[in-house]
Amino acid sequence: MITRRDGGDPAGKWLGLAVFVLGIGLLVFVFVRGFDEFVRVDLLTRPGGEQEGRPFETTFLVALGKWLLLFLLAYVASVMAGRGIALYQAARALPGDEG
Numbered sequence: 001m002i003t004r005r006d007g008g009d010p011a012g013k014w015l016g017l018a019v020f021v022l023g024i025g026l027l028v029f030v031f032v033r034g035f036d037e038f039v040r041v042d043l044l045t046r047p048g049g050e051q052e053g054r055p056f057e058t059t060f061l062v063a064l065g066k067w068l069l070l071f072l073l074a075y076v077a078s079v080m081a082g083r084g085i086a087l088y089q090a091a092r093a094l095p096g097d098e099g
């Protein structure tokens with residue numbers, strides 16, 4: 001027989017909230033970094049297609065790599081925030097609530 005506690009799990013609630021806040025913080029970081037990269041208009045538009053002595057293709061690949069890493073970090077951060085909310089909801093579940 002499964003024994004359940006009344007009132008939920010306080011440690012789980014706080015851990016879920018902490019994971020959620022960490023995920024939201026990472027999302028904010030990603031958006032700030034993405035905005036910073038986006039407003040840097042001279043990244044690919046230098047005359048002659050070069051930036052600081054690098055050919056255009058190298059500059060383009062560096063920019064593409066940065067954007068892919070930012071996308072990956074945004075995905076991971078959103079998954080973390082989702083898991084944090086799920087953990088918080090599971091910790092708050094009443095004895096009759098099963099999802």
